[in-house]
Amino acid sequence: MAMTEEAMRERKEYAKKAGWKIFAIWLVLSLIGEVLVLYVWGPHMPPGDMTTSAASQQFDFKVLTAMVVPVLLMVWVYGAWSLINFHATKTDRGDGIPLRGNRRVQGIWYVTSAALVLFLAGFGTYELINGNGVGSGEGPSPIWKPTAKHMLVVQVIAQQWRFTYRWPQFGGMETTSIDLPADTTIQFDVTSLDVIHDFWAYQLGVKADANPDVNNVAYTTTSNQLGRFTVRCDELCGIWHGAMYNYGHVVSKSAFYTWASNMEAQNASVTKLLPPFATTYTPSYSGAGGGYYPSYDPNGHAVTY
Amino acid sequence: MNKGARISIVLVSAAVAVGLILFGIFGYLRTYPPTVVFTPSPTQPHTVDVTLQVDPDVGPGHAHPAWPGWFAKNAQGKWVQTTLYQVPERTYVHVTVYEYDSGGPLRNPIWGKVTGTVGNDVVLNGKTVSLLDAAQGFGVGHTIVAPALGLSVPVWGLSGTEKTFCQTGPCTLSNAHNVETFTFYTGNHPHNYRWQCFIPCGAGYLNGNGGPMATTGYMAGFWKVVA
Ligand SMILES: [Cu+2]
Ligand SMILES: [Cu+2]
Numbered sequence: 001m002a003m004t005e006e007a008m009r010e011r012k013e014y015a016k017k018a019g020w021k022i023f024a025i026w027l028v029l030s031l032i033g034e035v036l037v038l039y040v041w042g043p044h045m046p047p048g049d050m051t052t053s054a055a056s057q058q059f060d061f062k063v064l065t066a067m068v069v070p071v072l073l074m075v076w077v078y079g080a081w082s083l084i085n086f087h088a089t090k091t092d093r094g095d096g097i098p099l100r101g102n103r104r105v106q107g108i109w110y111v112t113s114a115a116l117v118l119f120l121a122g123f124g125t126y127e128l129i130n131g132n133g134v135g136s137g138e139g140p141s142p143i144w145k146p147t148a149k150h151m152l153v154v155q156v157i158a159q160q161w162r163f164t165y166r167w168p169q170f171g172g173m174e175t176t177s178i179d180l181p182a183d184t185t186i187q188f189d190v191t192s193l194d195v196i197h198d199f200w201a202y203q204l205g206v207k208a209d210a211n212p213d214v215n216n217v218a219y220t221t222t223s224n225q226l227g228r229f230t231v232r233c234d235e236l237c238g239i240w241h242g243a244m245y246n247y248g249h250v251v252s253k254s255a256f257y258t259w260a261s262n263m264e265a266q267n268a269s270v271t272k273l274l275p276p277f278a279t280t281y282t283p284s285y286s287g288a289g290g291g292y293y294p295s296y297d298p299n300g301h302a303v304t305y
Numbered sequence: 306m307n308k309g310a311r312i313s314i315v316l317v318s319a320a321v322a323v324g325l326i327l328f329g330i331f332g333y334l335r336t337y338p339p340t341v342v343f344t345p346s347p348t349q350p351h352t353v354d355v356t357l358q359v360d361p362d363v364g365p366g367h368a369h370p371a372w373p374g375w376f377a378k379n380a381q382g383k384w385v386q387t388t389l390y391q392v393p394e395r396t397y398v399h400v401t402v403y404e405y406d407s408g409g410p411l412r413n414p415i416w417g418k419v420t421g422t423v424g425n426d427v428v429l430n431g432k433t434v435s436l437l438d439a440a441q442g443f444g445v446g447h448t449i450v451a452p453a454l455g456l457s458v459p460v461w462g463l464s465g466t467e468k469t470f471c472q473t474g475p476c477t478l479s480n481a482h483n484v485e486t487f488t489f490y491t492g493n494h495p496h497n498y499r500w501q502c503f504i505p506c507g508a509g510y511l512n513g514n515g516g517p518m519a520t521t522g523y524m525a526g527f528w529k530v531v532a
Binding site (some may be wrong): 157159160161162164174176193194195238239240243246267269270273274275281 | 412413414415417418420435436438439440450452457499501503505511512514518519520521525
């Protein structure tokens with residue numbers, strides 16, 4: 001049944017009004033949503049702000065969520081409005097209005113989504129390479145280094161199925177637990193003794209693959225927020241992969257030095273037996289501990305163990 | 306056949322198929338070596354004695370006769386090939402290990418240090434030691450490491466050329482062996498504490514780390530601390 005001119009105009013009027021109402025509801029909800037995201041939920045977002053890297057990741061999550069909220073609300077508000085108001089009554093057999101493109105709406109749509117996507121691309125790239133960003137200070141040759149004069153170096157040695165930690169500034173001792181001082185820049189040198197593992201200290205915002213024969217570096221600076229963090233292996237590495245985790249603590253500087261000197265004394269006997277500190281901790285190809293390495297060096301590398 | 310009957314046939318056969326698959330999976334997952342239960346003697350309520358041996362080959366009659374593995378002496382004095390040991394909480398566990406396997410240098414020398422035992426030491430062939438230098442002698446054969454208990458005990462290896470070197474388990478005291486004893490406290494948190502060997506002793510597997518190293522009953526197991 002074709003529509004009369006009159007009915008069509010009426011419907012157009014109605015649609016226009018509805019459009020403004022939808023826009024208004026969306027605007028109000030979006031503003032509320034943004035405030036909630038930035039000031040209520042945001043400060044509690046993972047991974048927290050125990051370190052600069054964690055804080056930077058939290059900031060990234062905050063920005064991404066803030067960008068996403070209006071988009072999500074637009075879909076929801078429009079959807080809800082349609083469900084409630086834009087349905088035909090049982091007796092309505094009339095056609096809808098013939099739809100024509102609305103250049104202005106389309107234009108706004110294209111420009112807005114392009115701006116959104118371009119912003120995210122730029123923001124993401126910047127956050128990847130900026131100091132303390134997710135990707136800048138990590139890898140075998142990081143593109144960014146912290147400027148701190150004094151860094152605490154912690155070598156993370158993964159093996160099936162445990163992490164140990166080597167402390168070159170404390171006589172090269174090795175420990176099976178990890179404490180870190182507050183307010184300190186830390187350089188993690190991550191390597192593996194056998195297969196691929198992954199050092200993931202979630203609350204520190206630090207995650208680095210542990211590959212045999214490779215030194216993956218990750219930098220971060222602890223804040224003065226003390227507390228416990230989890231160290232977890234994040235690369236499926238065998239039967240006890242799931243049990244390959246332990247807890248570390250960020251403690252005050254003085255508590256850290258007490259802990260470290262205690263550990264140094266306790267481990268003095270074994271520290272003597274350790275190989276000299278090297279950035280990788282490759283077992284001898286001649287077969288230390290098991291003797292099942294190939295009897296030659298398959299990569300032609302100097303053996304650093 | 307009507308529609309209802311056909312639908313029932315489809316549903317029933319699907320259920321049977323899923324059931325069979327689940328039965329297979331759980332049947333496989335539930336194959337565990339036996340747990341040896343250690344109970345305190347009535348006269349010494351908070352101590353248990355655990356006697357273990359570790360052999361170069363567990364020997365015939367076991368799933369992988371050529372793999373190295375652990376045996377535990379049960380209450381009847383029989384050697385049971387397993388790595389699952391149940392001990393009470395708040396208890397001093399006196400462990401005696403008969404080591405029949407050869408050793409070698411440690412991939413990471415830190416595992417030569419004794420930790421988590423009373424006194425952080427072991428008595429090896431009658432001598433108290435707190436550190437085994439695996440670059441000396443015939444090195445370390447295996448280790449008993451339960452990270453969550455803080456327990457780490459290296460077990461001194463033998464020369465593989467000993468005249469009476471044990472070939473297949475369970476070995477007997479007439480075979481060449483080292484005796485190591487130590488005591489640890491189980492604490493007051495009942496839990497299944499996983500333990501493993503840190504000497505890659507899976508001969509023939511990548512880096513020595515597969516096979517027995519990845520199999521409960523051989524080089525990986527649990528200290529089941531119960532209330
Ligand atoms: Cu791992
Ligand atoms: Cu072993």
